[in-house]
Amino acid sequence: MTDDYGDGWQGGKVIIFVAGTAIDTFALANGAGPVDEYFSVSTGDEIRATYNAGNWPQENEYHIFDAVGNEVFADGVGGVSPVANDTLVSISICPACPTPVSLNATNISITSADLSWTESGSATTWNIEYGLTGFTQGSGTTIYHTTNNPYNLIGLNAATNYDFYVQAVCSSSDSSTWAGPYTFITECNAVSAPYTEHFESGSLPGCWNTYSSSGELWKFTTTTSNDHAAPNDHTSGSGLFAWIDDSESPSSTNLTLESPYIDVSSLTSPEISFWLYSDNEGGANATLILSIFDGTSWHNNVANYTGNTAGWENKTFDLLIYTITAPIKIKFIVDENNGTYTDDISLDDVEIREPVTCPSPSSFNVSYITSNSANISWTENGSASQWNIEYGLAGFTQGTGTTIYHTTSNPYSLTGLNSATYYDFYIQSICSSTDSSTWTGPYTFQTLITPINNPSNCEIGFQIPDADCVDLPIHVINQGTQLGGDVVLKQVNLIISHTYDLDLSFSLTSPNGVSVDLATNYGGGGDNYGLIDGTCTNYTTFDMNGIDGAIGSGTAPFVGSFIPDGNFDDFNDSSDPNGNWILHLCDMYQTDSGKVEYVELVFEQILPPANIIINEVDCDQAGTDTSEFIELYDGGYGNYPLDDYVVVLYNGSNDQVYAAYDLDGYTTDSAGYFVLGNNSIQQAQINFANNFLQNGADAVALYQDDSTSFPSGTYMTTTNIKDALVYGTNDPIDVQLLGLLNNGQPQINEDNLGNKNLHSCSRLPNGSGGQQNTATYNAAVPTPGAKNHAVPELSWSTQTFVESFLNDGSIATTIN
Structure with missing residues (x-):
């Protein structure tokens, strides 16, 4: 039976009828197959089949063979759903000496294996032929007339693939056809302890084995397909590790990772050490089971490990509790949890060793990487407070790099590195003057390119x-x-x-x-x-x-x-x-x-919302006016663009425009000011003629608009207005121009302090009042392109005049 997609028959099944009686129901439970099943018939029996579909029946396929291996029926071939419905398969013809079935090899060791089969008839004697996988029958080694089933085959070579065939001997003149081949591989020769497996090959390590109830196998990767297993390996942080995916369906039992034989005879106090990552993020915990073969027999489920930590944890197991008579083996077994996927198991750095008195550091990290430096850090797994560090260009051979001895700094800053370069580093813990850990590494990082x-x-x-x-x-x-x-x-x-x-x-x-x-x-x-x-x-x-x-x-x-x-x-x-x-x-x-x-x-x-104001205007000086100016202020932001703004001048005699100046392309200066004025005003970025600015009652207005909207003679408007100043020099109030301002705001007199030729109309304090408000204006000393300052005022208490009434001539007061 096979399934094209590899997920079993999903509820599909085939019922076999022999001589009118349903004798069995078969289905491929999971996986792709092929899976073989057997049923018994007698000569002349009518064999019929009925297929009942489940989900995805087009993936299902099955074939029926007679006792000598000839195909007598097939259904579901070529991606077409099986269609058998009480369909005649065959009229059975049974050989006098039927062929054995269900060949198997168990208890496989380095040099031996137990060969077994199922006798289909009544034979009690069998012939066996075996040889290297792929041998031609007749060229192998034959054992004749054995009565042992299973048969203990010895004298094999380690780590070698073998095939074997079996023939039933029913009588001196009648034998079955040969069944086979069945392929198996002998165990590897024992490796010697101390022994370490880092799982760095990217596949199942040599002489290890993995299997499960469903066919799911342990995986070997640098990263995982989800967030529930380890994000990186324990060995160096950048290598590979072994793991199982608890989310795969169906959940597997007996998901096993089995070691080769390991000779521990050279160890005084052998122990198993490994690193486990098991971070349960919801749902049931997955469990890692440890089993030990002591050289004679298996000790199953000797330790269970259920983790819930987002990090690698070291686990050890003392082997001295067993009487070890020969090379040992270990198994890591996971029974997956049905209905959960949040606790995958990750495994790394399996060791058979003497107990470690100075454990190696782990969990390397690199931070604050620049073009010529990097901070390296690690986790100390013992009590060491000093470490050796060796680093060099990626791929360097240990012993040829640069070594820092007995540093007490963790993290440690590597300096003087080259830009855009890959480096490796190793770290060793120093536990005492006579005891150091093994080196751990390499961990690889790259410096940045010089910006x-x-x-x-x-x-x-x-x-x-x-x-x-x-x-x-x-x-x-x-x-x-x-x-x-x-x-x-x-x-x-x-x-x-x-x-x-x-x-x-x-x-x-x-x-x-x-x-x-x-x-x-x-x-x-x-x-x-x-x-x-x-x-x-x-x-x-x-x-x-x-x-x-x-x-x-x-x-x-x-x-x-x-x-x-x-x-x-x-x-x-x-x-x-x-x-x-x-x-x-x-x-x-x-x-x-x-x-x-x-x-x-x-x-x-990104500029704040515009709040440009008219901050100061000087319209009148002595004689011909040559120091006239208009000052705008952006509130102190500085370098504010004045695009789409226009300054408009109104003549109070008719309340109409007599000039307009586009500010496109201009900005305020770094202090936030912009000045228009006569040529003598050094701060002015836009100039107009001397004696051009009307003395009052007149107005200066600021619009977010264009000068084309304000040809000379245009009557005053508040459309798109942002600010205005209505001013004069002891002139009557221009009620019409006051319409440019907010209600209640006054016309400003430049001669308010009686010195119009030396004063300007200035917002006091500087920048105060807000747009279209003039209440904070007063006469002040002109400061084009700078902060406004009030004219100094003298003030005193009434006590100041006490002596003046009794003036003996020693006090004189002059006020300018």
Whole structure:
């Protein structure tokens, strides 16, 4: 019986009728098969079959053979569901001397095995022929007329595959056909202790065995397919280990990992040591069972281990409790839990040894990796407070590396390393002057590439490895404090020389570890991203508002502005934009490769909501006015763009526009000020003629608009207005212009303190009052492009005048 998918017949079954009677029901319980079953008939019996379908019947197939191995019926062949329904299979013809069935080999050792079979007739004598697997019958070794079933076959070679055949001898003149071959393998020669198995080969180690009730086997990997087994190995943190997947269905019993024979005669106090990872994250615990063969017999279930720790744990078992007469074996057995999958079992570093007085360190880790340094750390499993460390280029032979002796630092900082280089390190615990652990390692790590500046130099020639990936760090400084808070990544500009762009994909990772795909295998057989022309100005720009569309719709060499595969908004997690960004580049296939020639990350400041105000106006000086100015203030942010703003001047004689100045392309200065004024005003970025600013009653207004909306003669309006100042120099109130202000706000008199020629209209305190509010204006000394200051005032208490009434001529007061 077989199943194409390998999950058993899923409820399907075949019923066999012999001479009209249902004598048995057969099904493939699990796995792919083939599985053989037997039933008895007599000569002349009619054999019929009925198949009852379960789930996925098209996967089921079965064949029926007669006593001499000839196929008499088949159903379900070729992926077609079996159709037998009380179908005649055959009229049985039984040989006078039927062939033995159910050949098997048990109690297999290094040099022997018990061969057995099921007698189909009444024979009590059999012939056996055996030889190396694949031998031609007639060329093997034959044992004639044995009466032993099972038969103890001896004199075999270790770790050797054998075949055997059996023939029933019914009489001196009648024998059956030969049954077979049945294949088995003898055990390996015993290995000598001390013995260690790290499971580093990636497959079942030589001379080990794995089996179970369902056919599920132990696995050997560097990582697992889920989050419930160990995330890495115990030996070095980067190697392999053995594990079982408790989520596989059906759950297996007797899921066994069996060692070869191990000769412990050289050990005084032999013990078993191994490392177990069993982290139950919900549901029932899985259990690891240990069984021991002492050289004579098996001791089953001598210890049970049920873990619930997210880490490797060392387990030991003392073998001195047994009388060991010959090489031993050990079994690790798991009975999986039905209905749960959260407690896989992981196993590593099995040892048969003397008890360890100075255990080796474990759980290596590397952190704070830079281009020339790294911090290495480990877990001390004993009481050592000193360690030896040996490190070198990856793959170095121990004894040839650099050794640090008797360090007391854990973690330990390795310095003076080369950038972009793989290193290995080993660690040894020092328990006393005469006792040290074995070395543990290697653990491998890679230093970072020395970061390039942002923007990079032109044509840096950073190599992209063929059919491999590489990380290029980009050092960013002085770009705000929070991504998405006060700054965003606006653009990525790249030039990459690479043949066959379809081979290339790349992404960008922020200092906080957020990754965004830029481009993934685009460009077909075209070459390059950007132009390599020595200028590094014709690059590929990635921008969420790319005017040339998605990068996947572009064509090589992608000169222009394109939308990346990922979303730059993902970077906006309030993390610091400063630090090392990583350009991750992957060359997917052999032959075509390339270089990064230019990188630039362009950031854009996120500005707070605009709150630009008119902060100071000076309209009148002595004689011809040559120091007139208008000052805007952004609240102190500095360098605030003034695009889309316009300053408008109103003449109070008709309340109409007489000038308007676009501020597009201008920004406030670093202190937050922007000045328009006569040529003599050094701080002015926009100039107007001397004696141009009307003296009152007039108005200055700020709009978020364009000068084209305010041609000369336009009547005053509040549409799109942001701020205004209605001012004069002892002029009557212009009620119409006051409509530019919030209700109740006054017209300001530059001559309020009687010195209009030397004073301006200034917000006091500086920047106070808010938009379209003028109540905090007063006359003050002009300060274009700087903080406003009030005119000093003298004040005193009434006691000050006491002596003045009795002035003897010693007091004089002059007020300017």
